[in-house]
Amino acid sequence: MEVSCKNGALEITEIDPFLAELLRQIPGSAKPDGITAAEERIFSAPAGPNEKEFCAEWKLYVEPGLRKHFQDATELVEADLRQLQPNEKPFANRTLRIPREHSESWLNALNQARLTIAAKYDFTEAELCDHYRSPIGSRRDLGLFQINFYGFVQEFILRDMECAEKPDA
Amino acid sequence: MFPQIYAALESPTVTEKTKEKEALDLPWNVVVHNDPVNLMSYVTMVFQKVFGYPREKAEMHMLEVHHKGRSILWSGVRERAELFVQQLHDYLLLATIERTN
Numbered sequence: 001m002e003v004s005c006k007n008g009a010l011e012i013t014e015i016d017p018f019l020a021e022l023l024r025q026i027p028g029s030a031k032p033d034g035i036t037a038a039e040e041r042i043f044s045a046p047a048g049p050n051e052k053e054f055c056a057e058w059k060l061y062v063e064p065g066l067r068k069h070f071q072d073a074t075e076l077v078e079a080d081l082r083q084l085q086p087n088e089k090p091f092a093n094r095t096l097r098i099p100r101e102h103s104e105s106w107l108n109a110l111n112q113a114r115l116t117i118a119a120k121y122d123f124t125e126a127e128l129c130d131h132y133r134s135p136i137g138s139r140r141d142l143g144l145f146q147i148n149f150y151g152f153v154q155e156f157i158l159r160d161m162e163c164a165e166k167p168d169a
Numbered sequence: 170m171f172p173q174i175y176a177a178l179e180s181p182t183v184t185e186k187t188k189e190k191e192a193l194d195l196p197w198n199v200v201v202h203n204d205p206v207n208l209m210s211y212v213t214m215v216f217q218k219v220f221g222y223p224r225e226k227a228e229m230h231m232l233e234v235h236h237k238g239r240s241i242l243w244s245g246v247r248e249r250a251e252l253f254v255q256q257l258h259d260y261l262l263l264a265t266i267e268r269t270n
Contacts, residue, residue: 046254047265054251054266062255069259107211111261118206125205151208158210 003156010098010160012153020084020094022149027078029146030070030112038119042070042112073108080106100164103157110150110157117143195269197250199243202263203234215260216242219253244269 002013015023032038043066046058080102084094098106118128121143128147136142201212209231216227220242233240242264243253250266257264 042261044258044263045265046251046258048267051266062258066258108259108261111207111211115204115206115261128205147206154208154211158208158214161214 005160005163006097008100008164010100010103010157012096012098012156013093015084015094015096017093019149020096022146023096023153024081024084025146026081026109026113026150027074029117030074030109032112032116032119035116035120037122038116041115041119043067070108070112073105074112076102076105077109098157100160103161106157107154110154114147114150117147123147196244197247197266198241198269199250199253199257200239200265200267201230201234201242201257202265203238204263207262209235211260212262215257215262219256219260 001015001019004011004013032042043063045055046062047054080096080098083096121140123144127144130144136145201216212231212234213224213227216222216230217224220227222230230240230242243250247266254264254266
């Protein structure tokens with residue numbers, strides 16, 4: 001897999017079919033549906049328990065806006081991911097182009113997915129910091145791999161955004 | 170002229186006591202809590218975008234969150250603090266408002 005910045009976009013080339021499939025799973029993995037821990041993390045309380053009234057108002061008036069914001073981000077990412085649809089050569093490496101104006105939506109959707117997976121499998125901080133764990137022997141191991149891989153993509157998007165903000169870059 | 174009005178101005182009658190000035194002025198803190206999932210570079214970028222902090226200051230707060238579990242990012246009037254917390258939740262950070270002791 002190779003990553004480069006070309007014509008106002010982050011271009012990821014030579015993506016093997018396994019990683020392409022993991023990328024295609026971002027929108028699905030970002031949905032906390034039915035997982036209480038994930039729902040609680042994505043829509044965390046804005047204040048402590050002594051601010052009950054404020055928290056209730058937040059749920060009523062702010063949370064719907066947050067849901068819409070998160071959904072818009074995953075929908076945009078889903079549209080970009082159509083580039084990875086299997087074609088006549090299902091096992092060929094693929095290329096993904098992320099336009100710079102989509103960067104924030106990508107960061108958001110990747111974060112939703114990482115937080116949801118982490119809550120779903122209840123990973124400890126030590127597990128999340130173990131970037132060299134291998135091989136993948138269970139669905140849980142795959143979850144940890146997904147979190148690390150999505151974090152890796154986030155790092156490249158952040159670097160690209162940083163470069164774009166520097167006028168002499 | 171208008172003697173009753175002058176008299177009322179000089180010695181007003183208190184009919185209802187409102188909150189003390191100090192209570193109204195107490196600032197609210199915007200607190201960000203540690204989360205092992207969010208990347209350090211991502212958290213730094215969010216602090217720069219939301220608060221307009223220079224990179225060094227944003228990094229200092231990010232490291233405080235990482236090492237101490239929390240950091241106070243901003244203090245001031247409640248409405249503004251609520252807005253900052255909402256912006257931080259947009260970026261999926263664990264953020265709360267709390268009253269200054």
